[in-house]
Amino acid sequence: xxxxxxxxxxxxxxxxxxxxxxxxxxxxxxxxxxxxxxxxxxxxxxxxxxxxxxxxxxxxxxxxxxxxxxxxxxxxxxxxx
Amino acid sequence: xxxxxxxxxxxxxxxxxxxxxxxxxxxxxxxxxxxxxxxxxxxxxxxxxxxxxxxxxxxxxxxxxxxxxxxxxxxxxxxxxxxxxxxxxxxxxxxxxxxxxxxxxxxxxxxxxxxxxxxxxxxxxxxxxxxxxxxxxxxxxxxxxxxxxxxxxxxxxxxxxxxxxxxxxxxxxxxxxxxxxxxxxxxxxxxxxxxxxxxxxxxxxxxxxxxxxxxxxxxxxxxxxxxxxxxxxx
Numbered sequence: 001x002x003x004x005x006x007x008x009x010x011x012x013x014x015x016x017x018x019x020x021x022x023x024x025x026x027x028x029x030x031x032x033x034x035x036x037x038x039x040x041x042x043x044x045x046x047x048x049x050x051x052x053x054x055x056x057x058x059x060x061x062x063x064x065x066x067x068x069x070x071x072x073x074x075x076x077x078x079x080x081x
Numbered sequence: 082x083x084x085x086x087x088x089x090x091x092x093x094x095x096x097x098x099x100x101x102x103x104x105x106x107x108x109x110x111x112x113x114x115x116x117x118x119x120x121x122x123x124x125x126x127x128x129x130x131x132x133x134x135x136x137x138x139x140x141x142x143x144x145x146x147x148x149x150x151x152x153x154x155x156x157x158x159x160x161x162x163x164x165x166x167x168x169x170x171x172x173x174x175x176x177x178x179x180x181x182x183x184x185x186x187x188x189x190x191x192x193x194x195x196x197x198x199x200x201x202x203x204x205x206x207x208x209x210x211x212x213x214x215x216x217x218x219x220x221x222x223x224x225x226x227x228x229x230x231x232x233x234x235x236x237x238x239x240x241x242x243x244x245x246x247x248x249x250x251x252x253x254x255x256x257x258x259x260x261x262x263x264x265x266x267x268x269x270x271x272x273x274x275x276x277x278x279x280x281x282x283x284x285x286x287x288x289x290x291x292x293x294x295x296x297x298x299x300x301x302x303x304x305x306x307x308x309x310x311x312x313x314x315x
Binding site: 010014015017018021066067069071072 | 144145148152181187188190191192193194195235236237269
């Protein structure tokens with residue numbers, strides 16, 4: 001059994017209003033050094049075996065078809081066997 | 082008016098849809114048009130002329146708004162139906178589903194203000210060349226309510242240029258005088274876009290709720306214009 005972890009974030013070119021709001025809140029708490037805060041989603045799942053590259057391309061396809069919206073989001077896939 | 086009704090309407094019901102009965106009421110009771118509900122597991126749209134994806138929170142808005150609804154059995158049929166020229170209108174969550182399904186270009190994001198916005202807004206009619214707006218006059222300002230947390234429409238520059246070139250922007254948020262201004266934009270939507278149609282003009286999505294204002298008693302009857310436009314469509 002392999003584990004897949006997917007991190008989904010808004011594309012760099014898209015303003016992350018939620019991220020900006022949270023960044024401001026951190027500044028208000030005194031963490032002045034914080035910048036470029038982005039908020040995304042984390043998804044993990046177990047997968048039946050198979051070679052790592054095959055699992056990677058399978059999860060990549062899942063991201064493009066359902067898990068992420070490629071118009072506004074980027075995703076990163078990590079497979080752990 | 083009732084006898085002029087030519088189209089048979091279907092209102093799709095997903096788990097979490099909550100504007101289905103309002104839409105049914107607008108069509109059945111106000112417009113006196115033939116209308117049936119379509120369950121999300123149904124796979125037969127025979128006999129319908131216009132399919133409406135109403136507002137709500139289909140599948141709890143899990144993952145992204147419309148992302149799961151788009152894969153429900155009925156949606157394959159809706160895609161085929163639209164491809165054959167059938168009329169498909171998505172309101173609010175229905176608009177979000179049409180975007181996820183690729184029937185309309187672009188994507189919807191969280192409102193810039195991070196809050197759910199529920200209020201009357203002013204909309205400028207940008208195109209009357211659709212079956213949904215043909216009873217309106219271009220440039221006219223309508224008062225129709227919105228109620229959404231994710232109505233911040235986004236498209237890349239090329240898509241926006243294409244929308245403009247093909248007259249696919251149908252409604253934009255405006256001031257009471259009809260000016261397109263940042264302060265009239267309730268959600269950060271690109272170019273104040275509130276509604277668009279596809280190139281073929283048979284599919285339209287809009288965030289405002291025309292089914293909620295079909296009677297002056299409810300504060301506005303401007304929503305009727307959408308249904309009246311459809312009555313004349315063939």
